[in-house]
Amino acid sequence: MDERGTTVRARTLAGAGAASDAAPVAPARITDVARLAEVSTATVSRVLAHPERVAPGTRARVEEAVARLGWVPNPAARTLRSQKTRMVLVVLPDLENVFFSRILRGIEETLAAAGYGMIIADLGPASPRAGALAAFARRQVDGVILLNGRRLGPEAEDMPTIALCETIPGAAIPQIAIDNRAAARRVVAHLVGLGHRRIAHLAGPEGNVLEIERAAGYEDGLRDAGLAPDPALVWPGDYTLEAGVAAASRLLPGPGSAPERPTAVFASNDTMAIGLVGALQEAGLAVPDDVSVAGFDDIEFAAMYRPALTTVRQPRRDLGRVAAEAMLARLAGREASAEGPLATELVVRASTGPARR
Amino acid sequence: MDERGTTVRARTLAGAGAASDAAPVAPARITDVARLAEVSTATVSRVLAHPERVAPGTRARVEEAVARLGWVPNPAARTLRSQKTRMVLVVLPDLENVFFSRILRGIEETLAAAGYGMIIADLGPASPRAGALAAFARRQVDGVILLNGRRLGPEAEDMPTIALCETIPGAAIPQIAIDNRAAARRVVAHLVGLGHRRIAHLAGPEGNVLEIERAAGYEDGLRDAGLAPDPALVWPGDYTLEAGVAAASRLLPGPGSAPERPTAVFASNDTMAIGLVGALQEAGLAVPDDVSVAGFDDIEFAAMYRPALTTVRQPRRDLGRVAAEAMLARLAGREASAEGPLATELVVRASTGPARR
């Protein structure tokens, strides 16, 4: 009879007090509840899963017993039997990127309210761990929310999956995101409104979905103003601070600088924008007096930075919430109601100003 | 016989290829492995848990079968039977605080190498969710690493617990941290070395363990230099950006300013230091020419900021690693080897400079 066997388990039936006298008390089991309520375990289980199928009187007795014992179904047993884990995996490209934390909160809140837990996996864009993670996911979670723009691998191919922010073109799964293109277009419109005519774009990594959309929006914005896109004004970048720093040289006099220097730059994210601004200041240029710089994302630092950064605020908590809701719908067998992209907000701060005469 | 019953399960015995023709393939079970290796399930299980008790030939057969089928033990079944989840819970006060992300990585790497998973819970300093979390922890994890300086509650009282960074005075659990006091002392010594004599301290929240230590180190540093601590130079704060901004007024001429204004400030964290520097610059004071400012933590932003911040670097990844190792030791029944506090590094950047003559 193994370790525990039929010996009586340490247990305090105390409804309230008694939490103090410790001594490892084994958690209540369904049989304890059944005995106390004088019903079978099947009935106890039914009270949770299908309350309407249990007579009101019986249900009340069971509920009282559950409360008295503080019983919570053993998740391992439940998972084993029902093949449902009540957990969702969230895959990030980089946990250190502050952009994600608030999204995570939105997801977590929503899932928790539905009785689901969240497991976070921090996976680089092309980590070798992806395979192991897929295998893990198969057993440990009911669904996957991807924030890294990459499917997890064949092992997890057939499980409920949702792409968030970094959409996955062509994948037949719900995709939740903002309208990057429209937002970028608005940034450019803002700059144009300030009188800028030569506006550069500091790009994200080539091929990145977000970058493709933001670049398209940038061109839209130029066209709206009757300006011709100029390839010399689209500068390569990769979302890192260093890329921003490097781009500064193009604005300074000397070799490598753009022939006709732009008066404003739209950077594809805040981190690059900050790198750029810092390097410009170091070199003696004033922002926004000499050059205006706008970013994208509205990370916490954007407001803290001097000059405070003009940028696009993403509804991060809502993005998380909506993705989680889509996942819950999917898990409940409902079709996820297809909402359009979420609204963004242009936040005008101190890093953009009137074009220099 | 329920849903699945005795029907033959969809399964491909393919060792390699064949991953393409999808159709939800049920994962292999221990009985599948046993059948293929022509042994009992007990033997299969033993190959994993106690390989030395299995004859080499048999072991090889089993291992080959495991590999062929790609079998991974069902975690729910394993947990149910063994009462071990192979998961560790990490409790944070605030996931949005960038300070934690690298620590998390250190923890995760170390745990993963030992076959453990990590679950993150984002809990405010005094969240009502703590109770629910404790109940969750009881069933879902084998141990808890606390980064928020608070025990989880009676439910989780008797499980392996480790405090990290924010220690919990008096708790009889392993505590991993840096020597905040010594580090603060070194910051002050650095400022003294630059010629500063009036050095203020922008404090953290009252009662916070970290603040208590850092404040003590600040006084140590002053005493080392033969300077008398002056209560008027210890300014209240709470680790937020706003607290830093607010503190700036004390350095500016006008009402509320310190009588004899300090030439340097040691802030208890980087966020406050940045708030302070930003507000000072806004008000026309130069950093470090007029005032030197040092922070603590070396968050990513510290290096990005202009002027780049002088601060104390914590070995974040190592903190995570060491805590995880202590947890693994505890879970394996070994006593955690009591190391002392981890070493920090003073990072001198541009926000501190010689005292003004």
Next chain:
DNA sequence: CGAGGTCGTGTAATCGATTACATCGATCTT
């Protein structure tokens, strides 16, 4: 040569829930 070991393996109980099916009394149908 037989008692007592050791070694390798199998049998079956067990972890704690869920749920198909059986059962049983009460109500409805014609």
Next chain:
DNA sequence: AAGATCGATGTAATCGATTACACGACCTCG
């Protein structure tokens, strides 16, 4: 009034592993 139907509940199989104990083969030693 006999049979059908329905609602409430119990019985027991089941999920997939772990592991105490049993067993048989072989070895050792007095």
